[in-house]
Amino acid sequence: MPKKEKILLTIAARGGSKGVKNKNIRILYGKPLIAYTIMQAKKWGKADRVICSTDSFEIAQIAKKFGAEVPFLRPTALATDTSGKIDVLRHALKSAEQKYNETYSLVIDLDVTAPIRNISDIDGAYKMFIKNKPKSVFSVTACRKNPYFNMVEINHKGIAVLVKKPVSLIKRRQDAPAVYDMNASIYVYDREYLLDKKTKTAISDHSLVWVMDELSSVDIDSELDFQFIEFLILKKLVSL
Structure with missing residues (x-):
């Protein structure tokens, strides 16, 4: 039998929130928002392991x-408005491996702010x-607008131009290349990619996308x- 991949599932929830006060633990339909993502993971x-990375004792x-599980409180330096995910x-990966003396092959990260994702999408x-x-x-999730058809940017001359110039004129949005919004719901990372200090984003030279429907993609x-x-x-x- 092939060796089973060891999976660390992370849920990141810092104490501060700009757009919605105490967003991660705000009550939604009788439960704190974070509860829904934890329950989906379980x-x-x-x-x-299902762990929460937070700087807040209350959220923990x-x-x-x-x-x-909350094996650590996140350092303050990683809990600012400018901290990178x-x-x-x-x-979280390094701390969990040290705490539990385990090595994980991959990390799945679920955002607290996407409470109506489907388990089938995970x-x-x-x-x-x-x-x-x-x-x-x-x-x-599929974009409502398309940079080849109905999205513009202002060029150096102050003129509105299409964000992406098509090879030939596109008369219908349906004929434009498919483009997608990153919906901030589900991420899966290879261990080595995540540990590489040069890695700054989920987008790599070998990334794939999982397409979700519009409703389950709603992000708070x-x-x-x-x-x-x-x-x-x-x-x-x-x-x-």
């Missing part, structure tokens, strides 16, 4: 209550990674986003 059930206690995950991204062995897999980045998810739940358009 229900998926394939991770050897809530994360533990819903089933995540890759640096946070690299620290599994799909994971299986894509296992099958293809890329450096990373990240979730996306503002008060309006939070209210929109509450509306979707109230109208039974999504389930938690």
Whole structure:
């Protein structure tokens, strides 16, 4: 039998939040927001460890209550507005391996702010990674706008031009090359890629995308986003 990949699943949740106050633990439909991502990770059930990386004692206690491990409190230097996510995950991986005396082949990172992702999407991204062995897999959703058709930028002369110049004129958006939004929901990283100090982003020279539907891709980045998810739940358009 092939050796099983050892999986570390991370959920990063710092104490401060600009767009929505205390966003990571704000109550959504009776539970703190972070609870939904922890429950999805536990229900998926394939991770050897589900850990929360946080600088907040309060968030740590809530994360533990819903089933995540919190083997460390994140250093203040990695909990600022300018802290890079890759640096946070690299620290989490190193700290977990030292704490548990385990070596993980891959890291799956789930964002707290995407509470209505489907477990099938977590599994799909994971299986894509296992099958293809890329450096990373990240979730996306189809864009409503397309840089080859109806997105413009202002050039050095102050003139509006298409962001991406097509080879020939495109008259319908449907005929333009497919493009995607990174939806900040699911990331899968190869261990060595994540530990490489030159790595700064999920996008590598060998990255694949897992496409999710529009509703399950809703990401909470503002008060309006939070209210929109509450509306979707109230109208039974999504389930938690």
